[in-house]
Amino acid sequence: MIKLSITALLLAASVYGGSLSFESGSIKAHTEVFGDSSIDPVFKKATSHFSMGDSVTSLRGSMDVSIGDFVSDNSKRDTNMHETMESDKFPKASFEVKEVVAKGGDNVLLKGTLSLHGISKPLSFEGTLTQDVSKVRIKAKSxxxxxxxxxxxxxxxxxxVRDQVDLNVDVVLKR
Structure with a gap:
């Protein structure tokens, strides 16, 4: 009986804890320039290195994207964007989650470090983090x-082009 209870507990822990891999979603960037107000390139691929226990506040790890996967609706603009971001020299961007602050309901503040173009800086995303038995969804902005x-x-x-870039994350991670 005790052996069965321990086995059940370990199985439950494996469902609610452990690593999370990128399943689907996007990371969108938005900036503006007069005459072309919709500059909205997007990443639709990412690599995640997350783990999470039974609470959303236990989420830790990072998500990486390849700058070469950053595309918009204009291939000429994409070429210029990759040159501006020096994607040959700095091929990846990464966000490492160091702390998740629960703000009530599904609302959270994801605190971490963004590494982009060879520079790492603190950054926080505000949004929601929801979970079920097999998936975790992050919707956040910064x-x-x-x-x-x-x-x-x-x-x-x-x-x-406007210096400020608005970031919108909507990703699904699978357990």
Whole structure:
């Protein structure tokens, strides 16, 4: 009887704890320039290195994206964006979750470090983190300045792309 209880407990722990892998979703960036207000490139692929126990506040780890996978609706703009971000020299960006603060209900604050363009800086995302038996969903927002990461906002003739980039994450991780 005790052996059966321990086995059941270990099986339950394996369902609610352990590693989480990227299943689907996107990480979108938004910035603006006069005359082209919808500059919205997106990542649809990522690699996650997360683990989580039975509580959403136990989420720890990181998610990486390849800068070459960053695409918008304009291939010429994508080429310029990859050049501006020096994707050949800095091929990856990563966000490491160091703390999850519960804010009531499914609302959380994800505190961590963003590594981009060879520079690492503290960053927090505000949003929701929900879970069921087989999946965890993160929907969160934040913003950065390109110049904080050593990236000069591109110019097009007399127009300059806005330095601020709004980030929207909507990813599903599987257990």
């Amino acid at each position: 913003s950065i300045k390109m110049s904080d990461f050593g990236i000069t906002p591109p110019k097009m003739v007399f127009l300059t």
